[in-house]
Amino acid sequence: MLLSSxxxxxxxxxxxxxDIQMFYNATKGGVDTFDQMCSTSSCIRKSRRWPxxxxxxxxxxxxxxxxxxxxxxxxxxxxPKRTFLRDIAxxxxxxxxxxxxxxxxxxxxxxxxxxxxxxxxxxxxxxxxRIPVGHRxxxxxxxxxxxxxxxxxxxxxxCLLCKSPVCLVHQSVLCPNCSxxxxxxxxxxxxxxxx
Numbered sequence: 001m002l003l004s005s006x007x008x009x010x011x012x013x014x015x016x017x018x019d020i021q022m023f024y025n026a027t028k029g030g031v032d033t034f035d036q037m038c039s040t041s042s043c044i045r046k047s048r049r050w051p052x053x054x055x056x057x058x059x060x061x062x063x064x065x066x067x068x069x070x071x072x073x074x075x076x077x078x079x080p081k082r083t084f085l086r087d088i089a090x091x092x093x094x095x096x097x098x099x100x101x102x103x104x105x106x107x108x109x110x111x112x113x114x115x116x117x118x119x120x121x122x123x124x125x126x127x128x129x130r131i132p133v134g135h136r137x138x139x140x141x142x143x144x145x146x147x148x149x150x151x152x153x154x155x156x157x158x159c160l161l162c163k164s165p166v167c168l169v170h171q172s173v174l175c176p177n178c179s180x181x182x183x184x185x186x187x188x189x190x191x192x193x194x195x
Contacts, residue, residue, distance in 0.1 A: 037064045041085055063088065094119050138165060 002020045013022050041063065044056040063085055071078045101107070101115045115121060141154040144167035155167040 034064065041081065090119075144169075 004020045007019045038060040097119050138156045138158050141156050142165040144153045145164035147153045153167040155165050158165050
């Protein structure tokens with residue numbers, strides 16, 4: 001059983017092969033070439049999770065298609081495929097790496113230095129630091145600002161900057177709202193230096 005939106009009348013052309021089969025055989029070389037291009041610069045890693053494998057496959061297809069579109073533009077001077085893919089990978093990784101550098105307090109010094117060197121993170125932006133819980137004590141237990149009301153989690157610690165109550169689940173150096181703000185990170189660094 002063959003289904004095609006291009007051929008309307010199935011007719012035998014060569015022995016028992018129809019028009020649809022002959023057309024497919026004549027054009028399937030492009031699919032093989034595309035698969036070969038995907039495999040030469042693949043980002044796939046072994047995984048037991050099929051959504052992750054599917055994501056890697058989609059990422060490979062996107063990278064090859066973007067390079068094909070880039071080289072087909074007449075007004076650009078094409079760069080080697082390896083350089084093109086490296087630049088795209090850098091642009092995709094940079095925002096997450098910078099965010100991780102600023103918000104994570106469990107990174108080793110070596111990894112932090114690699115992030116600074118690779119992604120050109122300015123040295124004057126300090127990484128967020130852990131402050132002892134004793135600095136954020138509240139006089140009585142209050143419901144956590146970040147938890148939904150149905151959880152009814154009470155806490156006696158608060159965010160150092162905005163003074164919002166934060167439970168042990170959401171507790172970090174800052175509350176979730178302040179932790180993504182670069183100004184709050186800078187203010188926290190200044191507060192730590194003054195202590």
